[in-house]
Amino acid sequence: MTVQTAKPAALPAFIGGEKKNLIGGKWVPASSGETIPVINPATGGSLGSIAASGSTDVDAAVAAARAAFEGEWSSWTPDQRRKLILKIHDVLLENFDELAMIETLDMGAPLARTKPLSGWTSQVLQFFAGQVGAGTVAAPENSLPGDFLTLRYRPPVGVVGGIIPWNGPLIGLWWIFGPALATGCTAVLKPAEDASLSVLRIAELMTEAGVPDGVINVVTGYGKDAGHALAEHHGVDRIAFTGSVGTAQTIVRASAGNLKRLQLELGGKSPDIVFADADLDKAVPGAAMGVYTNSGQVCVAGTRIFVQRPIHEEFVARMTEFTKTIRVGNGLDPDTQLGPLISQRQLDRVLGYIDVGNKEAKLAAGGNRLGGDHADGFYVEPTVFAGATNDMTIAQEEIFGPVATVIPFDTMDEAITLANATPYGLAGGLWTENLGTAHKVSQAIQAGTVWVNCYGVLDPSIGFGGTKMSGYGWKGGREHVESYLYDKAVYLNLG
Structure with a gap:
């Protein structure tokens, strides 16, 4: 068996050079100035570099996400968020050939696998657009003496941190950004250092589609630096992680400081x-x-x-x-x-x-x-x-x-x-x-x-998850969206 070679192809303009972090709507280098080389796994050649971020960069991204969550974004109506997701859908599909090639160059999956992901991307974005409004108010009956109105709300949890692996970033980032946009949360995403380029390009396209500054933030870097800082950050309300059991155990310990919510999808031997x-x-x-x-x-x-x-x-x-x-x-x-x-x-x-x-x-x-x-x-x-x-x-x-x-x-x-x-x-x-x-x-x-x-x-409307050492929490389906919300009861004394 021999390796199939490929004819030289024109590379997307996005490939090459130094890629920066997206923090608060601005593209900024790592505070240390350090970078990580990006290697094409098909050839061993260079595709440029990404920022080698650390805790200072994560602090800035979380602060930007918090400011957006408590600022203009909190006033967006469900209809506005739904239209934004559908706008992102259209922009991404218009540019999907480029995204597929970036993914192929960066992590090696053939175009025969990455190009068809346009259909999955369309499906998942339409699913999350359809889930906008999951925090509906209910007015259940109560048994209190007097004249009370009781309400149940499902507000967004706040700032969500996402850490995704290198084996499919075109898919993995939507399990973070999709429910965040649908519920009104904001997000800080740390992609794997081995495959960050497609995530960065999608973030660029999302800002062009009209996502407000700070609603999505992308910080690249090594897991032991940027990933660990995100997992233990007291300004993060929820962490979604996909990766190894060992890393997940570290994240569980790091999350204990503010008891942040966790969703973990881990290994398997199916x-x-x-x-x-x-x-x-x-x-x-x-x-x-x-x-x-x-x-x-x-x-x-x-x-x-x-x-x-x-x-x-x-x-x-x-x-x-x-x-x-x-x-x-x-x-x-x-x-x-x-x-x-x-x-x-x-x-x-x-x-x-x-x-x-x-x-x-x-x-x-x-x-x-x-x-x-x-x-x-x-x-x-x-x-x-x-x-x-x-x-x-x-x-x-x-x-x-x-x-x-x-x-x-x-x-x-x-x-x-x-x-x-x-x-x-x-x-x-x-x-x-x-x-x-x-x-x-x-x-x-x-x-x-x-x-x-x-x-x-x-x-994506059905979803998946694991048991035993394969983690907990659910990706996809209504349960996924609801995990980005928390329960609130309000008692109104009308007497």
């Missing part, structure tokens, strides 16, 4: 169960891409594939052949299906797990680095390990790369037990033609989302 009656024409590519999508850099990836023993050998053979057909390469090539990993660090991590897998199980496909040295990008072959057991390292630890572990099982009860034998509970899947099996197993899997005869589909 099971995908293939029963003997499954349609393998659908289950093989479906389960494979449940692992390989975004080069395996997806928190819900179904990397533990449990296959019922009567079809185990056939499934492994067919998945191996399917894996060999996948085109890996530069995301600017329209035929590329899988791009590079995000960084040399992530490549080293994935290759380390492949080395472990070679000692634990049987390598059925892949297992090699592609593309030569650092200058050729951070590519790895999609990989299949067969004949594995659920207690192996490659079956228990999140690899975050295109590495599938196929594990045989005999009975439904065994499959359920194995699927739940993990500290994580983010997602899961199963493939069967039996409705009873589908219902029983989907109910038994301990996960926030379960897919049946499909994998990885997402509707």
